[in-house]
Amino acid sequence: MIPSTKPPKHLKIRGPIPKAASDVVDTGPPKIEIRGLNFFYDAMQSLHNVNMTLADRSITAFIGPSGCGKSTLLRVLNRMYALYPKQRAEGEVRIGGVDILSPSVDVAELRYRVGMVFQKPTPFPMSVFDNVAFGLRLAGGVRGAELKVRVESALRDAAIWDEVKDKLSADGRSLSGGQQQRLCIARAVAVQPEVLLLDEPTAALDPISTLRVEETMQSLREKYCIVVVTHNLQQAARVSNVTGFMYLGELVEIGPSNQIFTSPKNRRTDDYITGRFG
Amino acid sequence: MNRRAFRKIKNGMFLSLSLVATLTGLACLAAILWTLISHGVAGMSWHLFTQMTPPPGSQGGLLNALYGSAVMTLLGILIGSPIGVLAGTYLSEYGRNSGLSSAIRFINDVLLSAPSIIIGLFVYELVVVRMGHFSALAGAFSLAVLAIPVTLRTTEDMLNLVPLGMKDSSAALGAYPWRTTLSVLYPAARSGIVTGLLLAVARISGETAPLLFTALNNQFWSTDLNAPMANLPVVIFQFALSPYKDWQDLAWAGALIITLTILLLSIAARVLLAVLQTERGAGR
Numbered sequence: 001m002i003p004s005t006k007p008p009k010h011l012k013i014r015g016p017i018p019k020a021a022s023d024v025v026d027t028g029p030p031k032i033e034i035r036g037l038n039f040f041y042d043a044m045q046s047l048h049n050v051n052m053t054l055a056d057r058s059i060t061a062f063i064g065p066s067g068c069g070k071s072t073l074l075r076v077l078n079r080m081y082a083l084y085p086k087q088r089a090e091g092e093v094r095i096g097g098v099d100i101l102s103p104s105v106d107v108a109e110l111r112y113r114v115g116m117v118f119q120k121p122t123p124f125p126m127s128v129f130d131n132v133a134f135g136l137r138l139a140g141g142v143r144g145a146e147l148k149v150r151v152e153s154a155l156r157d158a159a160i161w162d163e164v165k166d167k168l169s170a171d172g173r174s175l176s177g178g179q180q181q182r183l184c185i186a187r188a189v190a191v192q193p194e195v196l197l198l199d200e201p202t203a204a205l206d207p208i209s210t211l212r213v214e215e216t217m218q219s220l221r222e223k224y225c226i227v228v229v230t231h232n233l234q235q236a237a238r239v240s241n242v243t244g245f246m247y248l249g250e251l252v253e254i255g256p257s258n259q260i261f262t263s264p265k266n267r268r269t270d271d272y273i274t275g276r277f278g
Numbered sequence: 279m280n281r282r283a284f285r286k287i288k289n290g291m292f293l294s295l296s297l298v299a300t301l302t303g304l305a306c307l308a309a310i311l312w313t314l315i316s317h318g319v320a321g322m323s324w325h326l327f328t329q330m331t332p333p334p335g336s337q338g339g340l341l342n343a344l345y346g347s348a349v350m351t352l353l354g355i356l357i358g359s360p361i362g363v364l365a366g367t368y369l370s371e372y373g374r375n376s377g378l379s380s381a382i383r384f385i386n387d388v389l390l391s392a393p394s395i396i397i398g399l400f401v402y403e404l405v406v407v408r409m410g411h412f413s414a415l416a417g418a419f420s421l422a423v424l425a426i427p428v429t430l431r432t433t434e435d436m437l438n439l440v441p442l443g444m445k446d447s448s449a450a451l452g453a454y455p456w457r458t459t460l461s462v463l464y465p466a467a468r469s470g471i472v473t474g475l476l477l478a479v480a481r482i483s484g485e486t487a488p489l490l491f492t493a494l495n496n497q498f499w500s501t502d503l504n505a506p507m508a509n510l511p512v513v514i515f516q517f518a519l520s521p522y523k524d525w526q527d528l529a530w531a532g533a534l535i536i537t538l539t540i541l542l543l544s545i546a547a548r549v550l551l552a553v554l555q556t557e558r559g560a561g562r
Binding site: 078080083085107108109110111112115116118119120122124125126134135138139184187188191 | 441444447448451453457462466
């Protein structure tokens, strides 16, 4: 392949031009610091020496072909992988200064600080209100009027309050797919985590719902350190401040989304975003 | 052309054979139901529900047997279903892939299809011989042993149907597995698990063999769990084999009652399953 950062024009873009949204934004101090992270599924290594620093109050998107390790990376950040046998992570992952891979860290406590939303909407078999209150009740200490306030503000944060305020007692599963996903976002932000992980949050949604979820993400950026994994390059370009490209378990390149999508430094990044593989 | 005609004939033959087999099965079922209803209806009266099983030649009902069956079935489910549900939960949520689970699953399948008379003999040796006498408690215990594999199996199957994402989401909020199981998985699988319980009730309420060796029977009204207790299946067994016309009529009536009860339970279970499916549909 031609070792050039500027491929011929006709090869450049697969779909509509990913328009980078992110002007320089005022992000916060470093929130997540990853040093020398390796990850193993049994004997197979799926993350190789990943290093990066992610800022608070920013949206970082990870892109890359299926199986590149971007979801694995996400599942390290709240130690979700620990639910499954034979998976282990090595290295240092600091969130808010605490090394979360240390055995002394309580996973329930960690997951309280690091919320996660999955690809398929997963409303619990209970009312809309109880769905959002689930995490708050787990932690305890929040009840009565305060619980109501917290649930409402979470639903507002997730931009779904107006649609569900009259059916808080309806089963969460009776909402539409897009509403369910925003309900899940509300559920995750209700406990006011420090970090919000989104694993292909719009992959199962129609374009309109996708738009709403993206708007939700934008409005949440002001409060949280958001990490999103997506297969949708346009989405990464639209919503994120920082984009990381992963390939075969390596973090190939990470930088301001503007730069990644217009003038990537690495040829593999360029090949991927221009649709020459992946 | 010839070949095609031959294939058509083969197809027709296969279809008609299947049809004949189906009709044979259905005809047998209809015959059984018809016999039951025609004989049973004759014996139906309020006396069944107000009087005790009579000595031959006098009028009576099935009250003590109905009561005994209800009590022992209820006790059997109360003892058996928690064990079945919890073991099913273990298989689905905690030890899905462990060697122990495969062993438990295999043994459970064997137990599921074990002849109930074996269970009766087992409880006879274990409880009746040691206590020195037949008792309603031993009867309930043998029914519990029969209920365990049914509830275990349905609970495991229904929990396995709950989407993995739901479990992960709960864990991602910081819930420990027991909290996830109680607050998320059980509600999600509720109708399925209840269906399993109903099927277990249907299964054990008609069992004769295990009760024959454990609760035996009682001609009189008895609420003592430590003594032999009347129950429908054994009464039917005893009365149907007797030479007395009035006893035989009572046996038919009892058989009809038991069949209708099980039929109702099965219908309830199916309705619940249908509800479960629409819930799932709404969940998509």
